[in-house]
Amino acid sequence: MSQKEIEKMVKEYIKKVKEKLPDWLKNKKSELKDTLSEIEEHLWDKSEELSGIGAATEDSVRMAIAHMGTPQSIAKEYKKRGTPKVYITEELWPLYTKVLGILCAVIIVINVVAIILNLIFGSWENIEMSGLLLGIAGVFTIVTIIFVALSMEGYLPEDFKSEADRKREHKELEKAEQKGWSISKKSGKPLKPFMSPTGMIIGGIVQMAMGLVFIMLPNIGIISITSLMNPKFILILSLFGVFILMEGTIDLVRGVVGKQQITANQVLMTIKIAISLASISLIAFVMNNPGIISIIYWTEETGLNVLEISKSVQELISMGLAWIIFFVIIGAVFDLGKAISLNKYKNVN
Amino acid sequence: MIKRVKELGANALIASDKFRNYVERFESEINRGISTLCILSIIQDAGDAGIHGYAILKVLEEKTNEMLVIEEGTLYPVLRKLEGNGILKSNKKKVDGRERKVYSLTENGKKINNHLAGFYSKLTEAISPLLDISVHLQDRFLYCPNCANKIDLMEKESQFCEICGLNIQELRDRRLNEK
Numbered sequence: 001m002s003q004k005e006i007e008k009m010v011k012e013y014i015k016k017v018k019e020k021l022p023d024w025l026k027n028k029k030s031e032l033k034d035t036l037s038e039i040e041e042h043l044w045d046k047s048e049e050l051s052g053i054g055a056a057t058e059d060s061v062r063m064a065i066a067h068m069g070t071p072q073s074i075a076k077e078y079k080k081r082g083t084p085k086v087y088i089t090e091e092l093w094p095l096y097t098k099v100l101g102i103l104c105a106v107i108i109v110i111n112v113v114a115i116i117l118n119l120i121f122g123s124w125e126n127i128e129m130s131g132l133l134l135g136i137a138g139v140f141t142i143v144t145i146i147f148v149a150l151s152m153e154g155y156l157p158e159d160f161k162s163e164a165d166r167k168r169e170h171k172e173l174e175k176a177e178q179k180g181w182s183i184s185k186k187s188g189k190p191l192k193p194f195m196s197p198t199g200m201i202i203g204g205i206v207q208m209a210m211g212l213v214f215i216m217l218p219n220i221g222i223i224s225i226t227s228l229m230n231p232k233f234i235l236i237l238s239l240f241g242v243f244i245l246m247e248g249t250i251d252l253v254r255g256v257v258g259k260q261q262i263t264a265n266q267v268l269m270t271i272k273i274a275i276s277l278a279s280i281s282l283i284a285f286v287m288n289n290p291g292i293i294s295i296i297y298w299t300e301e302t303g304l305n306v307l308e309i310s311k312s313v314q315e316l317i318s319m320g321l322a323w324i325i326f327f328v329i330i331g332a333v334f335d336l337g338k339a340i341s342l343n344k345y346k347n348v349n
Numbered sequence: 350m351i352k353r354v355k356e357l358g359a360n361a362l363i364a365s366d367k368f369r370n371y372v373e374r375f376e377s378e379i380n381r382g383i384s385t386l387c388i389l390s391i392i393q394d395a396g397d398a399g400i401h402g403y404a405i406l407k408v409l410e411e412k413t414n415e416m417l418v419i420e421e422g423t424l425y426p427v428l429r430k431l432e433g434n435g436i437l438k439s440n441k442k443k444v445d446g447r448e449r450k451v452y453s454l455t456e457n458g459k460k461i462n463n464h465l466a467g468f469y470s471k472l473t474e475a476i477s478p479l480l481d482i483s484v485h486l487q488d489r490f491l492y493c494p495n496c497a498n499k500i501d502l503m504e505k506e507s508q509f510c511e512i513c514g515l516n517i518q519e520l521r522d523r524r525l526n527e528k
Contacts, residue, residue, distance in 0.1 A: 031429075038402060038425055038450050045403040046421070069422035077426035 001058040009058070013065050014040050020075035024159040035078075043068060081154035088144075089151040094186070095160075096147040103143065107135040182348035191345055193259055194338075200255030207248025214241025228306050229294035236282055236292070243279045247272055262345050269339040273332045280325050287321035290314035384419050385427060386469055387412075389462040392437065392452050399451030401444060402428060428452055436461055464512045467492050467499030491524055493517060 001009075014036050018026070025032055043064045044056060051060035068074070082089025088096050111132040158166065169189070176183060176190030183190055217238050218231075250272045257264045286293065291314060295307040309317070363369045391408045392400055400408075402424055409417060419427075431437040436458035442451045454462060471492050474484040486492070491500040496513040502525060508518045 034450060035425065035429070039422075041401075041447060041449055042403045042421065042425075044447075067421050069420055073420070074422035074426070077423045078429075080426070081430070 006056055006058060006061050009061055009065075010040060010043055013043070013068075013071070016071040017074055020071040022075065022079050022153045022155070024153065024155050025078055027159070039068065039074070079152065079154035081156055082151060084151075087148045087151065089156075091156050092147055092151055095157050096143065099147075100140065100143050103139045104136055107132065107139060111135065182345060184344055185347045186344070191348060194342060194345065195254065195259055195265075197255045197258050200251050202255075204248045204250070204252030204255055207251060208245055209248075211241045211243070211245030211248055214238055214244060217241070228296055228304055230292045232289070233286075233292045233294050236286055239282055240279065243275055243282070246275050250275070259345075262342050266339045266342050269335060269342075273335050273339070276328055276335075277332050280328055283321050283325050283328070287318045287325070290317045290321075293317060380417065380419075383469075384409075384417060385431070386462075386465055387417060388419075388424075388427065389431070389436070389454070389458070390466060393454055393459065393462050395453065397453055399440065399442065399453035401442075401449040401451045404444075405452075431458075460511050463500070464496065464498045468497040470499065471497040488524075491517065491521060494520070 017039060018032070018036055021032070021035070025035065043061065046064035046067060047056035047060040048054055049060075050063050051057045056064075082091045084090075085093055111129075114131070161169070172190055173183070175181075181190045181192060215238050217234050250268050254265055254268050257268070259265070290309070293309060293314075295309065296304055297307050298304050358364075363372070387409055388405055391405050391412075394408075395404075405428075406419060406421060406424060409419060428437065428439075432439055432452070435455055437452045438455050438458075439450050439452050441448055443449070444451065467490075470484075470486055470490075474486055477484045489502055491502055492498070493500060493510040493513060493515055495515040496510060498510050498512040500507075500510065500517065500521075502521065506521070508516060510517050
């Protein structure tokens with residue numbers, strides 16, 4: 001057999017190995033090239049050694065290939081990636097649950113919209129839940145089969161990322177290391193600090209000062225402005241001051257506690273949410289009694305005056321306050337989510 | 350490793366596929382971890398110059414008297430995995446007239462290898478009475494009492510164990526005085 005034919009034999013074997021390799025490796029061109037050239041070099045080394053004459057022969061190449069194993073057995077080793085966990089690897093599990101969750105949510109939303117449309121334009125009799133159940137069952141089956149197959153092929157979450165994404169993540173990790181940020185043990189991603197203690201202390205002090213001013217309003221009646229205002233409105237403003245003071249105190253305490261005490265921060269954030277929800281009662285009171293709102297204005301001729309608020313403006317104010325209540329509730333839900341999300345800072349490197 | 354013989358005795362246990370499969374699976378489980386440990390030790394011995402895949406297998410065969418044999422096709426996926434885990438690093442180098450990928454340990458890889466080697470050594474020493482073997486651990490090394498990390502007493506002095514952070518200064522001084 002000529003040298004060319006021997007080379008052809010090796011190339012054919014390498015080609016078969018390439019065909020059998022998992023897709024995640026085939027998609028990484030430079031890694032694939034490295035892998036195949038490494039196997040090829042190994043074959044030449046081995047066959048030269050086995051021939052005993054320092055050059056590869058037909059027999060020695062055949063033996064070297066036999067030693068290397070079948071293309072299937074080599075590919076099988078490359079597929080052994082990830083930690084097994086009920087047919088889907090532990091590494092792919094979070095992605096699996098995420099995809100499943102998103103698709104199920106989409107199906108639920110589509111079905112809820114369909115039900116609402118049916119209620120508006122159709123009748124109760126047309127409403128069926130079987131579509132929802134079938135959709136969820138279908139999504140579950142298809143997604144599970146796909147992820148089991150991906151696990152068997154040795155895919156890892158990073159294989160779904162582009163080279164640019166990988167570079168960006170690498171840069172982020174370097175930046176996190178420089179800045180001393182925590183790295184999530186679960187996702188391996190850097191976690192930006194969730195607060196600045198100094199900012200929190202300054203903000204807290206400002207808020208406390210503001211709260212104190214509001215609390216003091218009934219006691220500074222000597223000032224002509226407050227003496228002109230409705231006493232009930234001044235009382236409400238002073239009670240608002242109590243809430244602002246409490247919220248400011250919590251921010252100050254959070255700043256002092258620092259960002260290392262995650263549970264303490266979560267508890268303080270929850271208390272702050274409860275305070276902001278409690279303040280709704282005051283807003284609701286003003287909303288129902290817009291007449292107590294006193295707006296003071298000043299003119300050169302008459303000095304300080306109380307502005308008469310017409311009924312229609314009072315209605316507008318009530319509507320505005322209703323929106324404020326709505327935003328306070330939305331803010332509370334958002335803050336609660338933020339407090340819960342601090343859990344990721346507990347499991348860090 | 351059960352070596353295949355041409356004529357099996359009729360009563361030989363390996364004549365039974367069930368038994369043979371069981372033993373081979375068991376051996377493969379034992380071999381898997383040990384092979385990786387040996388690969389890391391060979392790469393550590395090669396130092397920063399690094400070593401290529403084929404040379405790793407040759408050293409392994411020689412040092413273990415061909416007792417520990419890694420299937421050639423499985424070596425490269427293992428090396429790739431170790432590289433992916435940040436234990437190994439690689440670069441291209443011309444060796445014997447050919448461009449080759451050579452592997453060396455990363456700084457973390459060196460620490461992990463010392464720890465795994467220490468753990469395995471202490472484990473082998475501990476189970477030696479059960480297997481009727483005697484294991485003698487070299488005096489040159491100190492094994493961290495907390496995590497079994499293998500610490501070379503001749504190398505750079507460190508007050509703490511690199512793996513678990515235990516203060517080993519007193520222990521190190523005592524061992525050096527004994528010597």
